[in-house]
Amino acid sequence: MAEPVPGSAGVRRRLAFGAAVDSFGTGLLLSTSAVYFVAVIGFGVREVGLVMSVAGVAGLLGPVPVGRLADRLGLRRVYCGALLLRGAGYLGYAFVTDFRVFVVATCLLRMLDQSTPPLQQSLVGALAEGGERVRTMALVRSVRNTALSAGFLVAGLALAAHTRPAMMAMLIGNGLSFFVLAAVIASLPIPAPASIASAATAPGGSVPGGSAPAGTAADGSDRSDAGPALERSGPPLRHRRFVLLTVSNGLLLLHDSVLFVLLPVWIVTRTSLPAATVAGLLAVNTVLTVLLQLLFSRSERLTHRPGAVLLAAAGFLVAACAVFPAAAKLSGGWAVAGCAAAVALLTVGENLHAVAGWQLSFDLAPADRRTEYMAVFNLGLGLQNVVGPALMTSVVLGAGPGGWLLLATLFAGSALACRAAGTVRASLPVSQGGISHG
Structure with a gap:
């Protein structure tokens, strides 16, 4: 089977499939995690809420350094690495019973969670251009919402059972979803930064494979040297x-x-x-x-x-x-x-x-x-x-x-x-x- 090229229908289908699996796992997690740690593990309601707020602060620290790392080591490598870490982290999250471990794990996972959306946006920017980029993002959003709803409904079965194994299975399912998404990302034909840069200097300024023209970032924003205009x-x-x-x-x-x-x-x-x-x-x-x-x-x-x-x-x-x-x-x-x-x-x-x-x-x-x-x-x-x-x-x-x-x-x-x-x-x-x- 021929390898899909950036911007092709095959790439869009893979992105949509990966988004669906990811959001389905998120639906499993969001429906059950708070109830699991409060009603099953026995952590206090206020303590869990405080930990989530602290984790929110930790989440602010992740995107910038992860983005810089992606620029240095490559988008595919860092994105897949972050997804594998999230997968392993959420698999372990299901077995947490010590409150101190819960605090550390929640903060680290939130940092990883907040770091991957910018990587996804860069990925779509590298794989599509112009109106195609807009349509691709619309497809991803639509698929995500539908899969998220499906995850909520499946999680309802675990909540109805209200047993520890059933709720643990929801957290484990979320962890496994990241391994599937990592496999999808690894299969995508992401243009190498070097090839994008060299193509951008070609006559006409266009970049093969859906990349942005010279002076334009992968997400379509103007990254050229604006000179005095920036001083206004x-x-x-x-x-x-x-x-x-x-x-x-x-x-x-x-x-x-x-x-x-x-x-x-x-x-x-x-x-x-x-x-x-x-x-x-x-x-x-x-x-x-x-x-x-x-x-x-x-x-x-x-x-x-x-x-x-x-x-x-x-x-x-x-x-x-x-x-x-x-x-x-x-x-x-x-x-x-x-x-x-x-x-x-x-x-x-x-x-x-x-x-x-x-x-x-x-x-x-x-x-x-x-x-x-x-x-x-x-x-x-x-x-x-x-x-x-x-x-x-x-x-x-x-x-x-x-x-x-x-x-x-x-x-x-x-x-x-x-x-x-x-x-x-x-x-x-x-x-x-x-x-x-x-």
């Missing part, structure tokens, strides 16, 4: 409005911690519902996200008025915070319906926020330093990973209905701050890095 705008950390946008957007991202940290433990400790309900609710989130992505991708209005969309997102998130505690007072099928409604509201808010937050950050970032500004903006996710788990388990869960009220207030205030930071964009002259829509 300051660094992102000196841009107070952009820093405000980054921080407030990171607080809005707490909806991720609500879904993956608070919801599973809340179902087990604050409602009469069986633990298997968690997997079904996460599946609702994933399936609805796929549908919303298809809907939002066809609507240009969402990108024209990001401030209004952001306020709408906050409205849905606040409504979810009201429905969750109300559902806890119900029983049986009504409780399941109430929780499903709350998750649906959370999901709509989450997806509206994703569209509006990115658009505001794109508009506010000066054109001549946009890549640098986007990197800083993504630190908001790190903020959520640090603050979220401990906030959910120690404050929101412990305060009962008052905790949900606090969370709703935080969502509303963060949305208003995001909107205030982003709307200054229209008043900036072009010489300060301002750009117009379109």
Whole structure:
């Protein structure tokens, strides 16, 4: 069988298969890990939440050095190495019973987890170009969401059994998924950096195999020497409005911690519902996200008025915070319906926020330093990973209905701050890095 070439349908199919296996394993892990270490191993809820927050800090330390290592040793070698380490780590994670080992393992695994997404983005950039790169990423995202939902549903069987072997099998399954993905990455025809560089200097500046033209990075961003143009705008950390946008957007991202940290433990400790309900609710989130992505991708209005969309997102998130505690007072099928409604509201808010937050950050970032500004903006996710788990388990869960009220207030205030930071964009002259829509 002929070896697929970069940008071919065969490469896309391999990427999609690898993404599916990876996300299926992630679904197994996210549905069961918190319940496993709290309800089966016996670690305290607050202790587990604190460890997850500490691990979030550790996760910020991984991407930059791993990226530099990939530049030196090669993308394929470092990516496969990181995946093999993740696989071995999660296999061992299933057998952890000592809390100190749990702390160390969780931090190291989070560092590896946070290091691989940039490698995946570089991989797609090396294997596809232009519109093909966009279509490839869309395919990967779609497959990931579908496989994640399948992982949630399978994990529901383990949660229903509520036995240690069943839940251990979920963690082991996640570990095995990384070995499969590593095999897929090893089989891909990734262009060597040397060949890309030499091709970029060829007449016409094009790079065979889907690589970017000279002066352009593999992800399509301009990496040429911009000279004096870079001096027209300051660094992102000196841009107070952009820093405000980054921080407030990171607080809005707490909806991720609500879904993956608070919801599973809340179902087990604050409602009469069986633990298997968690997997079904996460599946609702994933399936609805796929549908919303298809809907939002066809609507240009969402990108024209990001401030209004952001306020709408906050409205849905606040409504979810009201429905969750109300559902806890119900029983049986009504409780399941109430929780499903709350998750649906959370999901709509989450997806509206994703569209509006990115658009505001794109508009506010000066054109001549946009890549640098986007990197800083993504630190908001790190903020959520640090603050979220401990906030959910120690404050929101412990305060009962008052905790949900606090969370709703935080969502509303963060949305208003995001909107205030982003709307200054229209008043900036072009010489300060301002750009117009379109």
